[in-house]
Amino acid sequence: MQTQDYSLKEMMAIMAAREIKNGDIVFAGTGISMLAAAAAKNINAPECVIFFETGAIDSAIEELPLSVGDPRVMYGSASNAGLLEAFATMQNRITGDKVIAILGAAQIDRYGNLNTTAIGDYHQPDIRFSGSGGGCDVASFVPRCIAFMQHEKRKFVEKLDYLTSPGQLQGGGSREAAGLRPGGVNVVITNMAVMRIDSESGEMYLDRYYPGVTPKIILDNMQFSVDVSKAKQAKPPTETELTTLRQKCDPQRLILG
Amino acid sequence: MNKENSKVMAVETAVKRFMNDGSHISIGGFTLNRNPMAAVYEIIRQGFKNLHLYAHSNGTGVDELIGAGCVGKLEIAYAGNGKTAATCIRFRKAVQEGTLKVEDYSNFMMSLRFLAGAMGVPFMPTLSGFGSEIITAWGFSKEMRQADPEIPDDKLVIIDNPFGMKQDASKVLLVPAINPDVTFIHVQKADTMGTCRIDGLTFADVEQAKASKHVVVTCEELVKPDALREFPERNQIPFLHVSAVCHVPYGAYPTAVYHHYDYDAVYLRAYAAAAKDDDKFLTFQKKYLYGVPNHQGLLNLAGQERLEAIKADARTGYAVNMKRG
Numbered sequence: 001m002q003t004q005d006y007s008l009k010e011m012m013a014i015m016a017a018r019e020i021k022n023g024d025i026v027f028a029g030t031g032i033s034m035l036a037a038a039a040a041k042n043i044n045a046p047e048c049v050i051f052f053e054t055g056a057i058d059s060a061i062e063e064l065p066l067s068v069g070d071p072r073v074m075y076g077s078a079s080n081a082g083l084l085e086a087f088a089t090m091q092n093r094i095t096g097d098k099v100i101a102i103l104g105a106a107q108i109d110r111y112g113n114l115n116t117t118a119i120g121d122y123h124q125p126d127i128r129f130s131g132s133g134g135g136c137d138v139a140s141f142v143p144r145c146i147a148f149m150q151h152e153k154r155k156f157v158e159k160l161d162y163l164t165s166p167g168q169l170q171g172g173g174s175r176e177a178a179g180l181r182p183g184g185v186n187v188v189i190t191n192m193a194v195m196r197i198d199s200e201s202g203e204m205y206l207d208r209y210y211p212g213v214t215p216k217i218i219l220d221n222m223q224f225s226v227d228v229s230k231a232k233q234a235k236p237p238t239e240t241e242l243t244t245l246r247q248k249c250d251p252q253r254l255i256l257g
Numbered sequence: 258m259n260k261e262n263s264k265v266m267a268v269e270t271a272v273k274r275f276m277n278d279g280s281h282i283s284i285g286g287f288t289l290n291r292n293p294m295a296a297v298y299e300i301i302r303q304g305f306k307n308l309h310l311y312a313h314s315n316g317t318g319v320d321e322l323i324g325a326g327c328v329g330k331l332e333i334a335y336a337g338n339g340k341t342a343a344t345c346i347r348f349r350k351a352v353q354e355g356t357l358k359v360e361d362y363s364n365f366m367m368s369l370r371f372l373a374g375a376m377g378v379p380f381m382p383t384l385s386g387f388g389s390e391i392i393t394a395w396g397f398s399k400e401m402r403q404a405d406p407e408i409p410d411d412k413l414v415i416i417d418n419p420f421g422m423k424q425d426a427s428k429v430l431l432v433p434a435i436n437p438d439v440t441f442i443h444v445q446k447a448d449t450m451g452t453c454r455i456d457g458l459t460f461a462d463v464e465q466a467k468a469s470k471h472v473v474v475t476c477e478e479l480v481k482p483d484a485l486r487e488f489p490e491r492n493q494i495p496f497l498h499v500s501a502v503c504h505v506p507y508g509a510y511p512t513a514v515y516h517h518y519d520y521d522a523v524y525l526r527a528y529a530a531a532a533k534d535d536d537k538f539l540t541f542q543k544k545y546l547y548g549v550p551n552h553q554g555l556l557n558l559a560g561q562e563r564l565e566a567i568k569a570d571a572r573t574g575y576a577v578n579m580k581r582g
Contacts (some may be wrong), residue, residue, distance in 0.1 A: 132361065
């Protein structure tokens with residue numbers, strides 16, 4: 001294996017950025033998801049529109065916001081509204097169907113359902129997390145969601161401790177049967193791999209593994225098994241992608257560290 | 258006192274006049290932005306207990322109120338606070354230790370609940386949340402709900418779409434209205450009658466204010482009503498909804514106010530560091546909360562240099578190149 005000249009964070013941001021296309025409306029959260037959105041805008045999808053659940057649309061991101069409530073999302077936007085308008089934009093299919101969202105979670109299951117609420121019993125949790133925020137709404141409304149995860153056994157679980165944001169629920173069309181539109185998490189980007197949700201079965205499979213990682217190592221870091229038969233090695237970030245990411249997207253190294 | 262000025266008062270007076278132990282309240286802002294911190298600190302100093310707090314993602318103020326032991330019940334969508342606290346630290350501790358009863362919703366659900374309250378309808382519909390345990394796992398039990406007339410008997414209700422398959426929806430989720438006793442917001446500009454002009458994102462402040470029996474507004478600038486009657490389309494909250502107006506420059510500190518000042522990352526980091534340890538947190542509170550008579554006391558402790566460092570740049574509305582990481 002060659003010496004890596006990029007970090008896993010950079011790899012993850014670029015892999016997510018590549019999912020974003022021109023014309024997409026990108027729902028960005030905080031941290032690495034913000035960085036991925038900025039990378040897409042500066043590298044491969046200059047005409048994508050970044051927006052925030054707080055109500056800012058197409059902000060001029062001169063400095064990376066560290067929270068969706070950061071005043072940096074308000075500068076140069078097309079509109080500074082509020083939460084109701086932001087979520088209505090996603091619930092409304094005319095605009096909502098163009099949205100690609102980037103989410104994170106404490107736990108994910110094979111169907112792309114997310115837990116951002118609690119570990120242990122909900123009423124007396126061992127670890128309490130922030131809760132849904134807009135995550136449940138986004139996962140309910142929009143057709144494409146990227147989930148950022150660390151590839152660890154305690155995070156890729158057989159059964160979620162709490163289902164905050166719906167993916168394919170129990171698979172086999174149960175999402176639609178519950179009353180949800182098609183959508184939810186369809187791509188999972190980790191520090192080892194890119195996983196996807198099969199649109200037929202609703203189950204996760206391994207699509208790409210990073211240089212230096214094998215499908216076996218990936219499976220060893222999950223509680224459940226997935227189909228690895230279609231897996232190929234991921235294409236690492238190019239020089240151009242890395243340079244733009246470092247110099248244009250996060251020159252203060254707020255997320256890259 | 259003439260009518261125009263009858264709502265103008267000190268924040269200490271407003272908190273004393275409109276708050277009680279057990280009050281149902283909400284606060285404006287979002288995570289580290291435009292939280293009504295002067296009012297929050299005053300609620301803490303006056304020692305109100307067992308509050309029922311409604312929040313979407315009002316990070317800084319929510320965690321300070323919980324940390325001071327003011328909150329008994331919390332209905333919330335998100336308790337995180339930017340880079341310093343992925344999960345608000347005193348919130349996490351209170352939930353894990355069982356000292357706080359918490360009911361989870363999503364941000365859209367909470368915003369719609371305030372809107373329902375503002376509109377005077379019992380609920381609003383949404384297509385969010387089917388299959389989520391937000392619907393099935395109740396923090397407040399049925400018994401507890403039935404025993405308290407202030408809380409609806411059901412957390413959320415699913416109905417079949419009464420309009421066939423309109424919007425391709427087979428089912429609709431109904432979220433119950435909220436009408437707080439008091440909502441506290443901080444705005445850039447208010448007039449002496451209580452009309453508010455917010456610059457930048459409004460978050461859910463407008464719906465929260467209009468849903469509330471009383472609204473206490475703190476503001477960076479207090480102006481005569483005439484000043485806001487020019488370009489009234491820039492005003493979001495007319496005076497009808499407002500009970501008290503308090504002139505408190507830096508009243509959202511340590512959170513940000515667009516075009517006035519940024520959040521104070523130094524304070525938020527110090528808070529987060531202290532909040533992880535009970536003894537350190539008590540020392541922190543003794544210094545910054547109980548050790549000062551009012552909000553100006555906290556600003557004095559922060560010092561002119563810090564206030565200068567977070568001052569907003571005229572072009573962007575935030576402090577350019579401020580050290581945040």
